[in-house]
Amino acid sequence: MNIWEKLSQAGPISVLAPMEGVTDICFRQVIAKAGRPDLFFTEFTNVSSYASEKGRANALERLEIAPTDAPIIAQIWGKNPDHFAEITSALKDLGFSGVDLNFGCPDRHVNKAGGGAAMIRTPELAVNCFRNAVEHSNGLPVSIKTRLGFTYVDEYKEWLPTLLQEHPAALTIHLRTRKEMSKVPAHYELIPDIIRLKNEISPKTKLLINGDISNHIQGEKLVNDNPGLDGYMIGRGIFQNPYCFTNHQPTREELTELLYAHLDFFDKNNEKHSNTATYSFEPLKHYFKIYVKDFPGASELRQRLMECHSTSEARDTINQYTS
Numbered sequence: 001m002n003i004w005e006k007l008s009q010a011g012p013i014s015v016l017a018p019m020e021g022v023t024d025i026c027f028r029q030v031i032a033k034a035g036r037p038d039l040f041f042t043e044f045t046n047v048s049s050y051a052s053e054k055g056r057a058n059a060l061e062r063l064e065i066a067p068t069d070a071p072i073i074a075q076i077w078g079k080n081p082d083h084f085a086e087i088t089s090a091l092k093d094l095g096f097s098g099v100d101l102n103f104g105c106p107d108r109h110v111n112k113a114g115g116g117a118a119m120i121r122t123p124e125l126a127v128n129c130f131r132n133a134v135e136h137s138n139g140l141p142v143s144i145k146t147r148l149g150f151t152y153v154d155e156y157k158e159w160l161p162t163l164l165q166e167h168p169a170a171l172t173i174h175l176r177t178r179k180e181m182s183k184v185p186a187h188y189e190l191i192p193d194i195i196r197l198k199n200e201i202s203p204k205t206k207l208l209i210n211g212d213i214s215n216h217i218q219g220e221k222l223v224n225d226n227p228g229l230d231g232y233m234i235g236r237g238i239f240q241n242p243y244c245f246t247n248h249q250p251t252r253e254e255l256t257e258l259l260y261a262h263l264d265f266f267d268k269n270n271e272k273h274s275n276t277a278t279y280s281f282e283p284l285k286h287y288f289k290i291y292v293k294d295f296p297g298a299s300e301l302r303q304r305l306m307e308c309h310s311t312s313e314a315r316d317t318i319n320q321y322t323s
């Protein structure tokens with residue numbers, strides 16, 4: 001039984017959505033501490049980076065996982081079918097429970113390179129990449145994450161059947177088009193028709209929805225209200241509450257503790273890579289708003305943290321505000 005089948009036996013499958021620059025090895029450990037989803041995804045890794053001598057080390061770093069990550073799916077993107085095969089063949093040995101193909105990313109650079117949502121416009125290529133991944137997956141389940149269409153919502157009527165005819169292990173649909181980015185509400189009204197298509201073409205594929213789901217209660221309700229859905233994925237909801245996969249509303253102290261944990265995971269990861277690279281402290285600043293909010297003086301503390309240059313400076317700054 002593959003991981004999707006196994007997890008779906010216990011009810012709606014909860015997944016933390018892959019988010020580039022967010023769901024890295026450090027942040028996933030933070031979420032595992034707060035309350036993990038059933039399944040983690042990595043940030044997406046470019047298949048051609050992995051296939052190149054120059055990019056391989058960086059791609060492998062992106063695919064590093066922590067013991068608390070399991071089960072975890074590696075998400076990959078690109079447009080070269082041979083490169084899909086090459087990276088997929090390595091994933092089982094790296095500890096992954098599955099591989100997911102990104103056919104939905106709206107980023108201009110990714111689309112210009114022919115990947116992500118650009119695949120919606122090159123369905124034959126998308127199918128070739130998928131088939132190559134399946135052929136070289138060493139038995140790992142291959143899933144797909146996509147959008148309804150590139151420009152028009154109605155594109156889903158052709159695009160989703162094209163994918164379902166390949167019988168992916170799971171299909172996650174971000175219920176918007178590429179053109180809509182995240183600017184309009186997710187099209188929940190299409191869920192019944194998408195379930196119908198899935199049941200007609202590939203009843204064994206697990207179907208997950210994504211878009212505007214803030215917490216596990218909302219996700220479970222959507223799945224329970226729409227028999228035929230198997231799970232849900234939460235992305236930006238994690239910024240509102242890192243405990244969104246649980247019923248817990250964290251206190252200020254608990255959020256501060258998570259921030260300390262994040263700084264520790266960051267330092268540990270840096271130590272591990274001290275021979276190759278030192279990760280910049282700068283990207284850590286994106287996370288401060290998750291932990292430092294909703295109390296008197298929060299915005300001042302955030303401002304002070306934004307002026308820090310290292311984890312030790314950040315710790316000192318937090319200490320000054322909490323002691």
Ligand SMILES: Cc1cc2nc3c(=O)[nH]c(=O)nc-3n(C[C@H](O)[C@H](O)[C@H](O)COP(=O)(O)O)c2cc1C
Pocket residue numbers: 017018019020021022043044075102104105145174182210211212213233234235236237
């Ligand atoms: C900062 C950021 C980075 C993202 N990176 C990825 C990615 O690497 N792979 C992917 O499939 N989707 C990516 N997404 C899209 C999310 O996985 C998700 O589909 C989208 O945010 C909608 O879900 P939400 O409304 O729950 O946030 C990203 C979204 C954000 C906000």
